[in-house]
Amino acid sequence: MPEINQIRQTDVLVIGAGGAGARAAIAAAEAGAQVILTSKGPLARSGITPLAQWSLEAAMAHENPADSTRQHFLDIVREGRNLCDQNLAEVMAAEAPQRVLDLERYGTRFRKKDGKFLQLTTPGQTYPRSVFLEGGGYGMMLGLKKEVQRQNRIKLWEDVCVTRLFLREGRVTGASVLDLRKGELIYVQAKSIILATGGNEELWPVSDCPPESVGDGLWLAAEIGAEMVDMEMLLYYPLVGNWPLSIRGTIVPYEIVLEPTQCYGKLVNGLGEEFLPPGGPPARDVIIAAIFREIREGRGTPHGGIYLDLARSPKGIEEAGHIMSAMLPSVLQYLRNAGVNPLGAPVEVAPAAHYTLGGVRIDERCRTSVPGLFAAGETAGNVQGANRSSGNALCETQVFGARAGEAAACYAGETAADMPEVAGEAAWEAEKERVYAYINKKEGIRPQEIKQQVKSIMGQAVGFGRTKQGLEDALQKLAELTGQMDRLKAASVLAYNREWLEAVEVEAMVKVAKIVTLAALTREESRGHHYRLDFPERDDCNWLKHTVITWDGWEFTAKTVPVIVTGIPLNGGEVAE
Amino acid sequence: MSASLITARVFRFNPEVDSAGRYEEYRVPADSPMSALEIARYIYRNIDASLAFRDHNCYIGVCSCCLMRVNGKEARACSVSVRPGESVCLEPSKAGPIVRDLVVVMR
Numbered sequence: 001m002p003e004i005n006q007i008r009q010t011d012v013l014v015i016g017a018g019g020a021g022a023r024a025a026i027a028a029a030e031a032g033a034q035v036i037l038t039s040k041g042p043l044a045r046s047g048i049t050p051l052a053q054w055s056l057e058a059a060m061a062h063e064n065p066a067d068s069t070r071q072h073f074l075d076i077v078r079e080g081r082n083l084c085d086q087n088l089a090e091v092m093a094a095e096a097p098q099r100v101l102d103l104e105r106y107g108t109r110f111r112k113k114d115g116k117f118l119q120l121t122t123p124g125q126t127y128p129r130s131v132f133l134e135g136g137g138y139g140m141m142l143g144l145k146k147e148v149q150r151q152n153r154i155k156l157w158e159d160v161c162v163t164r165l166f167l168r169e170g171r172v173t174g175a176s177v178l179d180l181r182k183g184e185l186i187y188v189q190a191k192s193i194i195l196a197t198g199g200n201e202e203l204w205p206v207s208d209c210p211p212e213s214v215g216d217g218l219w220l221a222a223e224i225g226a227e228m229v230d231m232e233m234l235l236y237y238p239l240v241g242n243w244p245l246s247i248r249g250t251i252v253p254y255e256i257v258l259e260p261t262q263c264y265g266k267l268v269n270g271l272g273e274e275f276l277p278p279g280g281p282p283a284r285d286v287i288i289a290a291i292f293r294e295i296r297e298g299r300g301t302p303h304g305g306i307y308l309d310l311a312r313s314p315k316g317i318e319e320a321g322h323i324m325s326a327m328l329p330s331v332l333q334y335l336r337n338a339g340v341n342p343l344g345a346p347v348e349v350a351p352a353a354h355y356t357l358g359g360v361r362i363d364e365r366c367r368t369s370v371p372g373l374f375a376a377g378e379t380a381g382n383v384q385g386a387n388r389s390s391g392n393a394l395c396e397t398q399v400f401g402a403r404a405g406e407a408a409a410c411y412a413g414e415t416a417a418d419m420p421e422v423a424g425e426a427a428w429e430a431e432k433e434r435v436y437a438y439i440n441k442k443e444g445i446r447p448q449e450i451k452q453q454v455k456s457i458m459g460q461a462v463g464f465g466r467t468k469q470g471l472e473d474a475l476q477k478l479a480e481l482t483g484q485m486d487r488l489k490a491a492s493v494l495a496y497n498r499e500w501l502e503a504v505e506v507e508a509m510v511k512v513a514k515i516v517t518l519a520a521l522t523r524e525e526s527r528g529h530h531y532r533l534d535f536p537e538r539d540d541c542n543w544l545k546h547t548v549i550t551w552d553g554w555e556f557t558a559k560t561v562p563v564i565v566t567g568i569p570l571n572g573g574e575v576a577e
Numbered sequence: 578m579s580a581s582l583i584t585a586r587v588f589r590f591n592p593e594v595d596s597a598g599r600y601e602e603y604r605v606p607a608d609s610p611m612s613a614l615e616i617a618r619y620i621y622r623n624i625d626a627s628l629a630f631r632d633h634n635c636y637i638g639v640c641s642c643c644l645m646r647v648n649g650k651e652a653r654a655c656s657v658s659v660r661p662g663e664s665v666c667l668e669p670s671k672a673g674p675i676v677r678d679l680v681v682v683m684r
């Protein structure tokens with residue numbers, strides 16, 4: 001693969017090289033486009049995809065022939081609490097099986113049984129549908145990496161951060177890219193741009209995602225006027241390592257450790273009491289609500305979590321331990337390396353921000369409301385709805401990554417036959433000045449201080465259980481933070497400056513936090529992973545709608561649009577099958 | 578050495594401006610064991626904002642983005658535990674050319 005020196009022009013610029021970005025780059029290259037694929041870190045070792053677990057949903061019907069893409073479609077809509085745009089859900093279900101075969105062809109390894117795909121059930125599936133990725137999300141990325149490297153039309157550009165997108169006559173023309181290795185801002189002319197930058201989990205105090213998951217890619221879209229949909233929907237993962245700090249952020253799969261047919265461990269509060277109903281773990285949102293209640297009412301652990309206690313398994317600690325070793329060897333090893341032994345003592349865990357269901361609004365071709373701008377994967381917003389089952393996130397990356405790549409290549413070839421004009425010199429100079437200013441100040445505020453304040457505000461008022469008053473206070477505090485932005489200062493070094501990246505990120509983070517808070521204020525009901533204490537019921541009469549937040553250059557505006565209904569009539573909220 | 582400290586010797590090198598690397602010593606407060614990656618993070622957040630290192634990615638020790646030499650041996654820094662009272666040496670991995678300090682180009 002060619003080394004990169006100076007990049008100036010491309011047909012398709014793909015921002016983000018996780019599951020969706022890598023798949024989009026491959027599709028665009030196959031369609032004949034020249035592609036630049038950017039990543040904040042090394043391919044397959046950065047972004048959110050590598051931490052994903054084994055499950056990818058696709059109606060292969062190998063485990064159970066009764067399954068079908070139609071059933072997958074029904075499950076997506078029902079699990080999405082009817083908030084999915086059905087045209088997108090239908091496409092996702094229909095194309096997932098083919099995308100699994102693509103991955104296998106690229107070199108991704110799946111667990112097989114007698115030559116067929118092993119498929120296991122995760123909660124929310126009518127039939128066992130999740131294929132088993134060897135190595136989880138990281139394993140999926142290894143196959144995609146091989147194919148990316150094989151495709152001659154893809155130029156991979158690692159350790160870079162896109163700071164801004166530019167428009168000319170209403171359509172995208174290019175991007176400014178901070179090359180972190182060199183400490184240089186470079187202009188890239190692009191006929192089309194695909195955003196595949198993941199989610200914004202790091203807005204909250206604890207997430208299981210890498211530190212760079214602040215949603216700055218979402219701000220790239222919002223800043224140029226793209227509609228942002230259902231940004232209030234935040235999916236927590238119930239059990240994530242909380243203490244000691246060496247295990248904070250590590251997913252502890254409750255589907256194994258609490259499941260009666262697996263470890264059958266128990267959750268225990270700070271007083272030593274079990275607080276879930278007896279038997280197997282309830283639905284994800286019920287577990288999360290129960291854990292937050294214990295913590296909020298003062299029965300948490302010293303560090304704000306609860307305990308996972310395998311010793312209380314009715315199967316006994318030895319058997320529970322054997323199962324954990326067999327099913328979760330990496331997690332067990334990692335915990336042990338950190339001096340934590342789940343087989344010897346209770347482990348301190350807590351829910352953490354895991355997946356953001358909303359994002360940039362797209363159609364079936366991944367087009368956003370800005371001509372030439374496409375979005376795919378977690379970055380796109382109206383596919384999953386208000387909740388999703390395990391395995392549909394990776395599924396989304398492959399289906400819509402492929403669609404975005406193909407659509408962007410098509411747009412580049414037909415609509416934008418000539419390379420678009422470079423952004424106005426004034427806009428480019430302004431961006432250079434803005435970005436270099438962070439490292440040229442003698443004194444100021446460190447980005448991590450602002451980051452901690454954002455996390456504190458969001459954790460306090462925009463987490464699990466929201467109220468109008470709390471959300472309005474949060475907006476006020478975020479507005480005050482905005483006033484401190486011009487004092488942001490990073491360390492003064494050009495080559496690989498982490499703090500410089502953090503400065504760029506935190507400025508976007510505050511904007512995305514506002515979008516999320518405004519969306520949470522807008523939706524006056526509770527549905528899936530948005531819970532309003534002042535509107536605790538689901539309201540299908542008034543709220544089969546998306547919240548849509550748009551930036552007009554001066555301020556954010558909020559509106560609602562109806563959910564797109566195609567194959568599944570929603571009669572007063574009931575899914576008609 | 579105090580039991581509640583970890584002494585970290587860290588290789589610092591900016592190929593753009595330095596003719597050679599040097600080792601800086603940092604004292605990191607520690608009441609309980611910390612991973613080598615936690616130590617790098619602590620230094621960056623509290624002592625020296627110019628330290629270049631690759632932070633956490635997968636949080637389960639599989640992706641190797643934190644690969645570096647810990648006490649002379651190639652290892653995932655997130656999975657090596659250092660106890661209070663111990664000292665640790667952090668150097669860049671030999672897997673690729675040095676970008677700066679502990680960051681190398683990864684293949």
